[in-house]
Amino acid sequence: MSTPEKQPSTAEIPYERFLDCVHCGLCTSACPTYLETGNENDSPRGRIYLMRAVTDERIELTPAVSRHLDLCLDCRSCETACPSGVQYGRLIEPFRVSMRQSSGNNQDWFHRWILYGLFPYPRRLRWALGPAKLMQLLKLDRLIESTGLIKLLPQRLQRMQRLLPPLKPREPDLPEFLPAIGEKRATVALFTGCVAEAMFHHVNWATARVLQHNGCDVHIPKSQACCGAIHYHSGAGEPAMELAEQNQRAFDLEQVDAVIVNVAGCGSMLKDYGHMAAELTGEEGGRTASLKSFAAKVKDVSEFLATLGPITPTGQISAKVAYHDACHLCHAQQIRQQPRQLLSMIPGIEIVPVEEPEICCGAAGSYNLTEAEMSDRLGQRKAKNLLATGATMVVSGNAGCSLQIQAMLRQQGREDVAVIHPVELLDRAYQANSPSVTH
Numbered sequence: 001m002s003t004p005e006k007q008p009s010t011a012e013i014p015y016e017r018f019l020d021c022v023h024c025g026l027c028t029s030a031c032p033t034y035l036e037t038g039n040e041n042d043s044p045r046g047r048i049y050l051m052r053a054v055t056d057e058r059i060e061l062t063p064a065v066s067r068h069l070d071l072c073l074d075c076r077s078c079e080t081a082c083p084s085g086v087q088y089g090r091l092i093e094p095f096r097v098s099m100r101q102s103s104g105n106n107q108d109w110f111h112r113w114i115l116y117g118l119f120p121y122p123r124r125l126r127w128a129l130g131p132a133k134l135m136q137l138l139k140l141d142r143l144i145e146s147t148g149l150i151k152l153l154p155q156r157l158q159r160m161q162r163l164l165p166p167l168k169p170r171e172p173d174l175p176e177f178l179p180a181i182g183e184k185r186a187t188v189a190l191f192t193g194c195v196a197e198a199m200f201h202h203v204n205w206a207t208a209r210v211l212q213h214n215g216c217d218v219h220i221p222k223s224q225a226c227c228g229a230i231h232y233h234s235g236a237g238e239p240a241m242e243l244a245e246q247n248q249r250a251f252d253l254e255q256v257d258a259v260i261v262n263v264a265g266c267g268s269m270l271k272d273y274g275h276m277a278a279e280l281t282g283e284e285g286g287r288t289a290s291l292k293s294f295a296a297k298v299k300d301v302s303e304f305l306a307t308l309g310p311i312t313p314t315g316q317i318s319a320k321v322a323y324h325d326a327c328h329l330c331h332a333q334q335i336r337q338q339p340r341q342l343l344s345m346i347p348g349i350e351i352v353p354v355e356e357p358e359i360c361c362g363a364a365g366s367y368n369l370t371e372a373e374m375s376d377r378l379g380q381r382k383a384k385n386l387l388a389t390g391a392t393m394v395v396s397g398n399a400g401c402s403l404q405i406q407a408m409l410r411q412q413g414r415e416d417v418a419v420i421h422p423v424e425l426l427d428r429a430y431q432a433n434s435p436s437v438t439h
């Protein structure tokens with residue numbers, strides 16, 4: 001028989017949030033885990049019921065109950081589907097913090113050393129990626145895969161190895177300031193992220209160039225930190241708050257019109273700083289109020305450009321593009337049209353519709369490392385839907401989704417389908433002086 005964990009203290013979650021759910025079930029068909037398992041306990045309605053029952057002390061937090069809650073991707077697709085306005089993310093996230101506290105903040109080696117000790121630090125991560133880059137260069141990565149030597153690594157490190165994209169030569173570090181090109185229209189700061197800065201440094205450069213091209217002075221503060229999503233979404237509230245406050249100090253809000261972010265997961269976390277602080281500190285003023293002011297300035301790059309009025313590119317890129325809706329853009333930030341608008345401005349781009357566009361690809365932050373089986377099922381489902389479009393390119397505004405989709409396409413032998421960020425395409429179109437670039 002499974003042993004119950006100590007009941008979590010969920011005093012921080014206003015009880016009315018549970019009561020917003022009227023159990024209508026309209027969210028179930030939007031929930032990726034329910035679609036895969038068909039188990040009501042793996043649906044939003046079922047999970048809300050479980051969290052409320054634990055809070056009421058009608059049931060104990062057994063490992064089986066925790067399992068259903070852990071399997072949630074926090075994709076927030078249920079929030080889009082719910083007609084009653086249930087704030088599911090604001091239930092599961094603080095509940096996970098409470099679960100972790102009630103288990104004595106115990107985390108396994110992978111969380112301590114890799115997720116919290118390596119990923120939030122771009123320099124450490126870059127250093128750690130050095131040997132992987134060399135292995136790719138010498139094609140040893142394929143050798144260890146084909147000979148089965150990869151199986152000598154712990155499971156989660158095997159998954160990390162398989163998720164690695166072809167690592168590009170690194171452009172120079174971004175300077176602290178890049179001036180607007182042409183007439184100045186805005187002053188912005190760029191949030192560069194942690195995993196994104198180590199693995200998608202070229203996207204940060206492309207974002208900075210696109211902003212400059214659109215008349216923005218771009219500040220890139222050196223003292224900025226990881227957004228804290230890795231911590232908060234796995235229940236580590238205190239370090240997430242520390243990172244939030246470091247970011248708040250790093251960005252001079254008086255100086256800029258917006259803090260620009262190009263990773264959906266980070267953007268959603270940065271915009272949620274005020275909510276997170278209220279839940280963790282139980283106060284509305286003080287630290288919460290400061291973090292709310294910071295959050296109010298955060299904009300996804302597509303959202304910002306759409307409001308600013310993007311300059312139309314003249315360079316042509318001939319490609320059939322499948323746009324992938326990242327959950328933390330479409331569900332958490334309600335950003336759907338803006339990236340499509342940017343793409344459709346590029347001469348030669350054809351955007352093709354995708355089946356189940358708003359069902360998670362299984363990346364979900366670190367979920368694809370910690371919940372291998374469900375992540376693979378959702379990843380294959382997404383890859384099948386994307387490939388069925390006949391697209392030559394997949395465009396995604398979230399680093400985690402890009403890694404996951406690339407890995408799934410590789411598994412299917414479809415490395416020819418490039419996975420790219422929308423600003424990279426826009427950057428290429430601005431830079432393309434030649435009449436046509438074909439992809």
Ligand code: SF4
Nearest residue numbers: 021022024025027082
């Ligand atoms: S979360 Fe919303 S859609 Fe789902 S059962 Fe509750 S009220 Fe209905």
Ligand code: SF4
Nearest residue numbers: 031072073075076078
């Ligand atoms: S956040 Fe996503 S996985 Fe979790 S219950 Fe809602 S729809 Fe399902």
